[in-house]
Amino acid sequence: MFTGIITGVGQIVDSQPLGHAPEHGRRLTLQTPGGYLDGVGLGDSIAINGACMTVTSFDVAAGRFTIDVSAESLARTAGLDTLGPVNLEQALRSHDRLGGHIVTGHVDGVGRVAVFEPVGESWLLRIHAPRELGRFLAYKGSITVNGVSLTVNRVEDLPDGQTAFDINLIPHTIANTALGALKAGSPVNLEVDLIARYVERMLSSDGKLAG
DSSP: OBOSOOOEEEEEEEEEESOSSTTOOEEEEEEOOTTTTTTOOTTOEEEETTEEEEEEEEETTTTEEEEEEOHHHHHHSSSTTSOEEEEEEEOOOTTSOOOSOOBOSOOOEEEEEEEEEEETTEEEEEEEEEHHHHTTOOTTOEEEETTEEEEEEEEEEOTTSEEEEEEEEOHHHHHHSGGGGOOTTOEEEEEEOHHHHHHHHHHHSOSOOOO
16 A cells, blocks of 8 residues: 655666566566665565555665566556656555555556646646546546656546546655656556545445345
């Protein structure tokens, strides 16, 4: 479980195939900020751009760790097969503050940046999402973009079957996450609000319990 509050910006510095067949995934090596891996253990969960992954090896002194990403995960996420900056969040502990919102680390879909431009001291981030995710988006609701808990400022269903939504990024978010590297056309991992997911399920069910 995560909160969408990024605890470090890392770099994917190496990506190696785990086999030669299409069903094989990749082994990624990530470089972290100094001291980031203090207290991390083998098998711990770390969200990489919003996708929950398992630490398969780590070197505290070098600040590096590896994860194995399945072909299924690669097909359903963005940015896990490309060298470059990524948002990192270690799993929530029972005594931690829930600074963002409840995040599972399971990517619901991949959106695409339509607009990323400065507005005053902040930045406007407009994303086009698959329409099936649109029903979970609401004005002032929560959305996770590449692992970052953010607030939706505007939602619009588009004629092409997608849903557009706007987010305002303050300078602190730009400075302390990898979102500043986005540009128009960039794919992004999206996770909808967990509460919205359950509400949608309850409203769409017939009220009967399986027994």
